[in-house]
Amino acid sequence: MIRVCHIAAHLPPDQGANALLPVHLGIWTRDAGDLPTYVSYPPRALTQGDATGAAAPLPGPVVWLPKRDRGRLPGPLSVFATLAHVRRVWALAEPAIVEADVVHVHSNGLLPGVGAWIARRAGKPVVLTLYGTEIWHYARKRFGLDLFTRAYRSAALVTFYSAGLLDRAVEHGLVRGGLSVVYPPVAEYFARADAQARDAARRDLGLAERNILVNVKRLHPLAGQDTLIDAMPAVLRQAPETRLVFCGTGPLRSALEARARGLGIASRVTFAGLVDNRRVASYYAAADLFVLPSRLEALPTVAVEALACGTPVVSSDCPGGVELGRLFGDDVRVVPKENPPALAEALIAALSSPRRTRPATDAVLTREFRPATVAARYAAIYREAAGLRPR
Numbered sequence: 001m002i003r004v005c006h007i008a009a010h011l012p013p014d015q016g017a018n019a020l021l022p023v024h025l026g027i028w029t030r031d032a033g034d035l036p037t038y039v040s041y042p043p044r045a046l047t048q049g050d051a052t053g054a055a056a057p058l059p060g061p062v063v064w065l066p067k068r069d070r071g072r073l074p075g076p077l078s079v080f081a082t083l084a085h086v087r088r089v090w091a092l093a094e095p096a097i098v099e100a101d102v103v104h105v106h107s108n109g110l111l112p113g114v115g116a117w118i119a120r121r122a123g124k125p126v127v128l129t130l131y132g133t134e135i136w137h138y139a140r141k142r143f144g145l146d147l148f149t150r151a152y153r154s155a156a157l158v159t160f161y162s163a164g165l166l167d168r169a170v171e172h173g174l175v176r177g178g179l180s181v182v183y184p185p186v187a188e189y190f191a192r193a194d195a196q197a198r199d200a201a202r203r204d205l206g207l208a209e210r211n212i213l214v215n216v217k218r219l220h221p222l223a224g225q226d227t228l229i230d231a232m233p234a235v236l237r238q239a240p241e242t243r244l245v246f247c248g249t250g251p252l253r254s255a256l257e258a259r260a261r262g263l264g265i266a267s268r269v270t271f272a273g274l275v276d277n278r279r280v281a282s283y284y285a286a287a288d289l290f291v292l293p294s295r296l297e298a299l300p301t302v303a304v305e306a307l308a309c310g311t312p313v314v315s316s317d318c319p320g321g322v323e324l325g326r327l328f329g330d331d332v333r334v335v336p337k338e339n340p341p342a343l344a345e346a347l348i349a350a351l352s353s354p355r356r357t358r359p360a361t362d363a364v365l366t367r368e369f370r371p372a373t374v375a376a377r378y379a380a381i382y383r384e385a386a387g388l389r390p391r
Contacts (some may be wrong), residue, residue, distance in 0.1 A: 002034040002382050005100035007093070007115030009107065011058065014043045015218070017161065017184055017301060018107040018131050024185055025104070026059035028375035029382070036060035037100065039093045039115060041067055063096050065089055068110065082110075089114050098122050102385045105151060108134040113147025116155065125156040125385040129182075132161060132298035135169050152176075156385040159378075162299035164319040180381070184301045185374040186365060189278060190308040192356070193285035201286040209268075210241035211351050214287040214311075216280055216302040217294065219250030224293035224316060227340055229256060231293075232265050234344035239351050243268055244291075247275040247283055284309035289350055294318045295337055307331060308365050310356040314346050327364055331357045 006026065010019035026036035037060045068085045093115060097103055103119040104127045105112045112128075119126045128151055140149055152158060157178040160166040166181055193201065202212070213235075217223040225246060235242055246256070246269070253271060260266040275283065280302075284290065290306035290313045297320030303313045307328060315321030316337035325334045333350060335342045367373065380390055 002029070002386055002388070003037065003099060003101045004029055004034060004382055005037045005039065005096050005103050007097075007103060007105045007112050008038065008040050009109050009111045011038065011040045011043055011062070016131075018129075019043075021129070021184065022104070022106055023058060024371070024374075025378055028371070028378070030059045032375075032379060034382075037096050038062040039065065039096055039111070041065050041111065061096075063092055065092055065111065086110070086114055090118060094118050094122075097124060100124055102127060102382050104129065104382075105155070107131050108148040108151070110147070113151055116151035117147065120150075120154050125387075126151065126154065127381055127385050128152060128155040128158045130158065130160050130165060130169070132165060132296075135160075135165050135172065135174075136296060136298075138169075138172050138174070149174075157381055159381065160298075162320060162323050164323045165298045168319070180377075182374060182377050182381075183299060183368045184304070185371045186301065186304050186308050186369040187277070187371065190281050190284065190305040192308070192310040192362070198285050201282040205282060205286055207243060207245070207286055209243040211239050211243070211354075212287045213242065213244045213289050213291050213347065214247065214283050214306070215245070215291050215293070216247040216275075216283070216306075217292075217300075218248050219246065219252040219256060221252065222295050223248075223250075224295050224337065225252065225256055226259060227293040227316075227338055227343060228291055229259050229263065229265070229269065230340035231344035231347065232260075232268065233263055234341065235347050235351075236265060236268060238348045242351065243270060245270045245272055245283060245287075247272045247280055249274045280305070281309060284311050287311045288354055289314055289347065291343075291347065292316060292318075292321060293337065293343060294321070297321060299323060303332075304365070304369055307357055307361050308369075312350065312355065312357055314343070314350060316343075327368070328361050329358075331361050 006022040008022045012019055029036045042064050097118045103124050105116045106129050116126050159180050159182045163181050260269045284306045290311050292300055292303050292315040294316055297318045300320045303324055313332045315334050317334050318337055321334050324332045333346050335346045
């Protein structure tokens with residue numbers, strides 16, 4: 001039995017890859033007879049008083065840490081407050097880390113950095129998984145304690161969410177052994193739907209238009225939904241029986257709604273809000289195209305989920321979109337980011353020749369993204385980190 005302690009700043013009901021992957025890994029390791037544990041902060045939904053945000057049961061025990069007080073303090077007091085928080089984190093997290101055989105640190109930040117530091121002091125092997133922003137915005141600190149670089153250099157093994165992310169790390173000079181790419185898991189219920197099932201999904205979702213475009217992302221500047229809205233007038237001139245559906249919530253919702261009204265297309269744009277994953281699968285199946293206009297992505301799991309449901313993707317040329325194009329070929333059309341005319345042209349062309357994804361895409365999904373594949377890769381990584389022979 002391997003005891004794996006996950007150090008993650010976020011856990012469900014918080015969304016995001018660095019909240020969801022630790023839970024998937026815990027379920028897989030528990031089912032394999034190993035023991036997952038967690039060290040994390042309480043989910044945002046609970047700390048912000050959202051009564052609907054009850055924490056889901058996790059596959060192992062959790063050490064919940066007090067949230068860091070981010071109130072504005074003068075410089076010296078801020079330093080003392082941070083040091084006091086580090087001491088609290090250390091005292092509460094250390095017992096779980098010391099008991100582990102492998103410590104899996106997710107992303108960066110104060111908690112992952114301190115967790116890796118504790119593990120290093122305790123002689124525990126660290127697996128570090130990087131999701132995107134840690135590398136896209138990496139800059140080594142010239143002064144003070146650089147927890148992230150220390151964690152990266154000292155980890156037994158480092159995994160990346162995409163090949164592009166690994167390449168960018170090397171460009172930053174973060175060259176070392178033990179680097180690998182493990183793509184995110186795509187659940188089996190994201191599966192190809194036949195024509196009858198797609199029609200049923202459209203009826204259930206109330207989608208009556210001939211052409212359905214879907215975007216599933218947090219409504220955030222990096223997700224580029226403004227570019228997609230700006231492309232829609234041209235799309236509707238050529239394909240008037242088209243509806244655009246946004247699944248997700250975020251700080252830009254009101255601004256995006258106002259943008260759609262200002263362009264006179266609000267009646268053709270639906271903001272579905274936060275949608276459960278099973279229902280998201282219905283939106284993917286119902287869609288003719290999944291549209292990813294993001295300004296920055298490592299590997300957009302949502303786009304891979306859409307491909308798994310048989311829906312082609314039109315993506316910006318953000319790093320994740322380019323990598324999707326390499327992986328899935330003609331099932332992903334890549335256009336320049338922040339370019340509404342180019343995006344509109346690609347959407348119009350795709351809608352004029354509708355089709356579903358190719359069998360080759362299913363093969364890529366099985367080889368790289370399905371849970372059994374991802375679980376087996378992490379199981380091998382844990383055994384290697386712990387110095388055990390592969391099973």
